[in-house]
Amino acid sequence: MRQIDHELRRFVVDNFLYGRDNGFSDDDSMLGMGIIDSTGTLELVSFLEKKYDIVVEDSDLLPQNLDSVARLTQFTRRKLEQKQATGECSARREPVHSE
Amino acid sequence: MCGIAGVCHSDDAKGDPRLLRKMISLVRHRGPDDSGVYSDHGIGLAHARLSIIDLSTGQQPMHNEDRSLWITFNGEIFNYVELRQELLQSGHRFATQSDTEVILHLYEEEGEDCVRMMNGQWGFALWDSRQRKLFLSRDRLGVRPLFYASVGNDLVFGSEIKSILAHPGVPRELDLVGLDQVFTFWCTVPPRTIFRGIHELPPGHSLTFKDGELTLHRYWQLDFDASAGNGTSEQEHAERLQDLLLDATRIRLRSDVPVGAYLSGGLDSTIITALINRVSTTSLRTFSIGFSAKELDESTFQREAIAFLNTAHSQISCDYPDIARTFPEVIWHTEKPVIRAAPVPMFLLSKLVWDAGFKVVLTGEGADEVFGGYDIYKEAKIRRFWAEQPESKHRSRLLRRLYPYQSKLQQQSDVYLQSFFRARPEDLESPFFSHLPRWDLTSRLKVFFSEDVRTALGDYDCQLELASCLPPTFSRWDGFSQAQYLETTFLLPGYILSSQGDRVGMAHSVEARHPFLDYRIVELGARMPPHLKMKVLNEKYILKRAFGHLLPPAVLNRPKQPYRAPDGKSFFARTTPEYVHELLSPETVKADGVFDFASVNRLVDKFKTGRAIGVKDDMALVGILSTQILLRQFIEEFELGGLSCGKLTMSCAAS
Known part of the structure; x- marks a missing residue:
């Protein structure tokens, strides 16, 4: 199992705090703490899509999905599970199609 | 327009002409036409002249009839014609046609109150030998600069800080509180500057220095009274504005050399250009900047204005490498760190003007402050309106009206937009309500400060310091006026008129x-x-109402777009100049000690790999790089007299 929470925290610290972890907790609101500015969400989404090969829909762009390391982790895990489920689904379907 | 410098001794020592010549030579760019030095017991005055009014007899430092008063003056007194007439009637006799001499006679008549009668832009030093008193003054809004420093019991002063640093008794040290202020407000709060011990005479202030004692005196205060116009109709307001702005333009055309105008394609400069056309019979020459980056370029509107107003126009085009190439030289002139690269194109524009044979231009600067043009006013208005009914969907939807030209912001979901702009309950009570989002964002750049700098700053709070500078009536003004005051009193002189203006x-x-x-x-x-x-x-x-009929419809009806320039990306767009590598390298950053080298390295990495897309990264890079350049040019290699900026620029050309 990948240490998604560690990876995400590391990205937030490196990218938005330039390596200076100020000790914020994984549950802290990144908007509230001033960690993320208006373009920060776009950087975040771009990172998630590239790193985990997932698609973040416009309707996903909500603070309840993205506004803390804990929420981000949950959101990413959910997306990965969905992807896996869809992938397995299509893998099962493939032979059917090939017949 | 000119440059001034000088030393006032508290004892009988005579001004040292060699030192004065050295000080004034550093601001030769301000006045390449002539220079002069006056030295006597207790005083030394120096002047670099840009001849604009009274070309033949306006040399400075200038004295009155009995040589008891001496002045070195940078600026223009636009109502000097009227003042001169009144002084003549009172029996004063003039030896020249210049506005400089008017100040001398006006001082004879009114003493230090003379500045209250002057309409203009100035920084001057007047030596009253009878009283053995030096009188320094700066214009109301801070169009022209003036700095000073105490050295022992003496006072050293100049139009630019570099003249003061040329004095052997002045230390060359960064003022960390000044740095903290720049990384919050984009400018220092006068009298503080970015250099320890060097002070800026605040706009609207005079200073006297007598017997070694320095006294600061405010002679003008911006005071809002929105109820004053209650009995006046909109039509009357518009008419009064029409008359006054026409007159303000007319007296600003007083010059013995040709006058041009900046024409950005926006409302303000187009109004001024149209007014010049109304009061001047000669054909007008206009100048502008165009950007290769389409989202910043205003050429289409410039063409509309040029065609409509029939001016002879020159445009300079600005691309990313132009910013990187010119940046060190610009910092030599701004003498303070900048958070945005926007001063650079203005520097290139003034070169275009000079090369075209012009020394004087009129601009539309100030309209956004005085008549509420900036986005920060709109943002504050919407945030406050929404905060009154936080559950209102209709009100929060207004946030979409903000910053339409910022594509990345517009890509945000409604929920995120609301999160960015939501006012905290405590913000509503803050005198800085309008400016908190900007200052909070800029303050986040302090994450780059080194541990040493953080320790030195301790719990210093620059907002508290600013709060102590507010006038007593401030709390009684409406929110819109408060925002205007903050913008006009601090950012206008501290950044717009200086880093992006005079300098x-x-x-x-x-x-x-x-x-x-x-x-x-x-x-x-x-x-x-x-x-x-x-x-x-x-x-x-009100500007549109009063002057709309003078403007092409395309300019009148266009959406407001603030002047912006390419920022951090400029330094990594195609090639990265050698000086950028050098000044931002972990070794240099560590040795200089102002910023945390590992954090700066991460930022540079973001730019190198194209991951820096946010305004915070842009501001951080420009702020850090300009500070590093400043350290090199003014602290480590100042004796090169700006040559290190030449070196940096050359390293850029060679890369």
Whole structure:
């Protein structure tokens, strides 16, 4: 199992705090703490899509999905599970199609 | 327009001509036409002249009839013709036709109150030998600069800090509180500067130095009274504005050399250009900047204005490498870190003006401050309106009206937009409500400060310091006026008129004049009800109402776009100049000790790999790089007299 929470925290610290972890907790609101500015969400989404090969829909762009390391982790895990489920689904379907 | 410098001794020592010549030689760009030094017991005055009025007899330092008063003067007194007439009638006799001499006679008549009668832009030093008193003064809005420092019991002063640093008794040290202020407000709060021990005479202030004692005195205060215009109709406001702005423009055309104009394609400069056309019979020459980056370029509107107003126009084109190539030289002139690269194109523009044979331009500067044009006013208005009914969907939807030109912001979901702009309950009570989002964002750049700098700053809070500078009436003003006051009193002189104005204009000996900053216009604006400045969300409504008929419809009806320039990306767009590598390298950053080298390294990495897309990264890079350049040019290698900026620029050309 990948240490998604560690990876995400590391990205937030490196990218938005330039390596200076100020000790914020994984549950802290990144908007509230001033960690993320208006373009920060776009950087975040771009990172998630590239790193985990997932698609973040416009309707996903909500603070309840993205506004803390804990929420981000949950959101990413959910997306990965969905992807896996869809992938397995299509893998099962493939032979059917090939017949 | 000119440059001044000098030393006032508390004892009988004589001004040292060699030192004075050295000090003034560093601001030769401000006045390449002539220079002069006056030295006597207790005083040394120096002057670098850019001849604009009274070309033949206006040399300085200048004295009165009996040589008891001496002046070195940078600026223009636009109402000097009227003042001269009055002084003649009172029996004063003039030896020249210059505005400089008017100040001398006016001082004879009024003493230090003379500045209250002057309408202009100035920084001057007047030596009253009878009283053995030095009198320094700066114009009301801070169009022209003036700095000073105490050295032992003496006072050293100059139009630019570099002249003061040339004095052997002045230490060359960064003022960390000044740095903290720049990384919050984009400018220092006068009298503090970015250099320890060197002070800026605040706009609207005079200073006297006598017997070693220094006294600061405010002679003008921006004061809002929106109720003052209650009995006046909109039509009357518009007519008064029409008359005054025409007059402000007319007296700013007084010059013995040709006058041009900046024409950005925006509302303000187009109004000024149209007014010049009304009062001048000669064909007008205009100048502008075009950007290769399409989202910043305003050429289409410039063409509309040029065609409509029939001016002879020159444009300079600015691309990313131009910013990187020129940046070190610009910092040599701004003498403070900048958070945005926007001063650079203005520097290139003044070169275009000088190369075209012009020394004087009129601009539209000041209209956004005085008549509510900036987005920060609109943002504050919407945030406050929404905060009154936080559950209202209709009100929060207004946030989409903010910053339409910022594509990345517009890509945000409604929920995120609301999160960015939501006012905290405590913010509503803050005197800085309008400016908190900007200052909070800029303050985040302090994450780059080194541990040493953080420790030195301790729990210093620059907002508390600023709060102590507010006038007693401030808390009684409406929110719109408060925002205007903050913008006009601090950012206007501290950044717009200096880093983006005087300093980059005078770098190429070009004097800018701003009719909207005629103090009569500023006072008129301060007595106007806010709804005439921003009608619902229509900014500068009264200007459009009063001058719309003089403008091409495309310019009148265009959406407001602030002047912006390429920022951090400029330094990594194609090639990265050698000086950028050098000044941002972990070794240099660590040795200089102002910023945390590992954090800076991460930032540089973001730019190198194209991951820096946010405004915070842009501001951080420009702020850090300009500070590093400043350290090199003014602290480590100052004796090179700006040559290190040449070296940096050359390293850029070679890369």
